Structure formats: structure tokens, C-alpha cells
Amino acid sequence: MANFKRKIAQLKVLRKLFESRGQISYNRNKCTHCTLCEKTCPVNAITVSRKDKNWSIDHNICVRCTHCVAKCPKKLFF
Numbered sequence: 001m002a003n004f005k006r007k008i009a010q011l012k013v014l015r016k017l018f019e020s021r022g023q024i025s026y027n028r029n030k031c032t033h034c035t036l037c038e039k040t041c042p043v044n045a046i047t048v049s050r051k052d053k054n055w056s057i058d059h060n061i062c063v064r065c066t067h068c069v070a071k072c073p074k075k076l077f078f
């Protein structure tokens with residue numbers, strides 16, 4: 001059952017990725033700048049500054065692994 005739920009969650013992410021034309025995006029207004037997405041990104045595509053309250057992503061190096069999507073405690077991605 002847990003496996004089934006995980007598969008459904010993955011499919012939802014894939015669908016959202018398709019709808020966003022393959023680009024990871026997030027809800028800028030609700031981000032707490034916790035840096036978890038930045039820390040989990042394997043290619044350092046995300047840069048977060050707590051001090052300046054900045055969040056940015058380099059779409060050219062993002063490999064669409066969706067680790068950041070899974071890690072965000074606020075579920076802000078897409």
C-alpha cells in the first residue's frame with residue numbers, strides 16, 4: 001500500500017513537471033527560506049539566502065530529479 005501511494009505521488013509530480021514544460025517552479029510568497037531544497041539538490045541548481053530572503057534556480061543545470069519537491073516542508077513546488 002505504501003508503495004502504491006509513493007507511485008501515485010511520483011506520477012503527480014511527473015504530471016506537474018509535464019504541465020510546467022519541465023521546469024521546476026515554486027510558490028515564492030510562502031517560502032520560509034529554510035534551505036532544505038538547496039541542501040538536497042544533487043547538482044546545486046538551487047540557491048537560497050535566508051538573510052536576503054532570496055530563492056533562485058538555474059534551470060540549465062537542473063536534472064529534474066524532483067528531490068527538492070519531496071523535501072520542501074511547505075510543499076511549495078509547482
Ligand code: SF4
Pocket residue numbers: 024040041042043044045046057061062063064065066067068069
Ligand atoms: S529537481 Fe533535482 S536537480 Fe532540479 S532543482 Fe530540484 S533537486 Fe535540483
Ligand code: SF4
Pocket residue numbers: 026030031032033034035036037038048055071072073074075076
Ligand atoms: S524547502 Fe521549501 S520552504 Fe524551504 S527554502 Fe526550499 S522552497 Fe522554501
